[in-house]
Amino acid sequence: MLALVPYLQGNDGVPVREVAREFGVTPKQIRDDLRLLMFTGVGEYAGELIDVDLAALEVDDVIHIRDAEFLSRPLRLTADEGVALVAALRTLRASASGSQLPIVDAALAKLETAVAAEGAVEAVDVHVADVDPAVRDTVAAALADGHRLEIDYATDSRDDVTTRQVDPQRLFTRQGHTYLEAYCLRADDVRFFRLDRVVRADDTGRRAQRHDATSRDLGDDLFEVGEQTPSAVLDLDPAAHWLTEYYTVEELGDVAGRRRVRLYGGDEAWLRRLVLRNGGTVHVVEPDALRVQVLDTARSALAAYDG
Numbered sequence: 001m002l003a004l005v006p007y008l009q010g011n012d013g014v015p016v017r018e019v020a021r022e023f024g025v026t027p028k029q030i031r032d033d034l035r036l037l038m039f040t041g042v043g044e045y046a047g048e049l050i051d052v053d054l055a056a057l058e059v060d061d062v063i064h065i066r067d068a069e070f071l072s073r074p075l076r077l078t079a080d081e082g083v084a085l086v087a088a089l090r091t092l093r094a095s096a097s098g099s100q101l102p103i104v105d106a107a108l109a110k111l112e113t114a115v116a117a118e119g120a121v122e123a124v125d126v127h128v129a130d131v132d133p134a135v136r137d138t139v140a141a142a143l144a145d146g147h148r149l150e151i152d153y154a155t156d157s158r159d160d161v162t163t164r165q166v167d168p169q170r171l172f173t174r175q176g177h178t179y180l181e182a183y184c185l186r187a188d189d190v191r192f193f194r195l196d197r198v199v200r201a202d203d204t205g206r207r208a209q210r211h212d213a214t215s216r217d218l219g220d221d222l223f224e225v226g227e228q229t230p231s232a233v234l235d236l237d238p239a240a241h242w243l244t245e246y247y248t249v250e251e252l253g254d255v256a257g258r259r260r261v262r263l264y265g266g267d268e269a270w271l272r273r274l275v276l277r278n279g280g281t282v283h284v285v286e287p288d289a290l291r292v293q294v295l296d297t298a299r300s301a302l303a304a305y306d307g
Helices: 004-010 016-023 027-037 054-060 079-093 100-116 133-145 268-277 288-306
Strands: 147-155 160-174 177-184 189-194 198-207 231-236 249-255 258-264 282-286
Touching: 004 016, 004 027, 016 027, 079 100, 133 147, 133 160, 133 177, 133 198, 160 189, 231 268, 268 282, 268 288, 282 288
Parallel strands: none
Antiparallel strands: 147 160, 147 198, 160 177, 177 189, 231 258, 231 282, 249 258
16 A cells, blocks of 8 residues: 555546556555545645545545655655565464464565565574464454353463463464453453463364453463562572573662562462572572572472482
C-alpha cells in the first residue's frame, strides 16, 4: 500500500484492473485498500487524509486520488530500519504456525533481499526457545478458532506438572520465549504460560468464554510484584550485576563495593537456586532463613563430592 499511493499519483485515472495486474492482487483487494487509505494521512481532517473519488471508482472503475502529496515516492528503508524489521519478523516466526508461516517467510525473504546490500542481515541472530511444533500448532489453531484448551504445564520452580483448562487470548514472544496469555480456570485469572513448558495441549472443542480480567500491556513486566511476593535482599559482586537487568529488583545502594538490591522471585526455592547458581557472586543479606538454606544446600553439595 505504501507503493500503491505514489503509483496512483503518477497514473491518475488508471483502471482498477490494470492496477491489480501491476501489483499482483485481485481488483477487490485494490478496492479494499483504497477504502482503507481514505482513513490515513498526516492528520485527521479533510485535506489531511487521502481522498478517493468513490463515484469514479464505483461507476467507471477508475481511480482518482488527492491529498496524498505527503507520500510522493515508494517507501525506502534505511539499513537500521530494515535490520529492525528482519529481527522482528524472525522473532514473530517463532510463534507462527500453519498458514501464517509462508506469509512471514515471504515478507522476510523480501526484506532480507532489500537490506542484503548493506551487509547487515548477517548481524541479526534471534534466539527463541524451541517449542514442540504439535503444541504450538494446537495452541495457534485454538486461538484462531476461539476454542478452550486443556494443557499440561510444567512449573520449573516446583518441579511439578499441572493440568489446566484455559481460554487463550494471544501469543507473543518476550525475552527469548514464546508465551500464551490465557484465562486460567484453575487460577480464575489471566496467566502467562511459556510454550516451551507446555507438555501437552489439546483443543477441547468448546468455545472459549469472555472474562472480565483485562489483558496486560506488552510493555509491562511479565512478573507482577505484590505484597506477598517472595523477595530477598542480596549483595551483588560486579560479575552478578547483570541480574538487575534480567529480574525484577529494587535498588538499595552500594555497600562495601557490592550492589545491594531487593530481588523478587516466584518462591523461596527459586531464590535459593538463583543464589547457588551464581557461584559465590551473590550474597544473601536477608532473610536469615534463606541464608541458612543456601549454606546448608551448598555444604550438602560439597559433601557429596567428598563421598
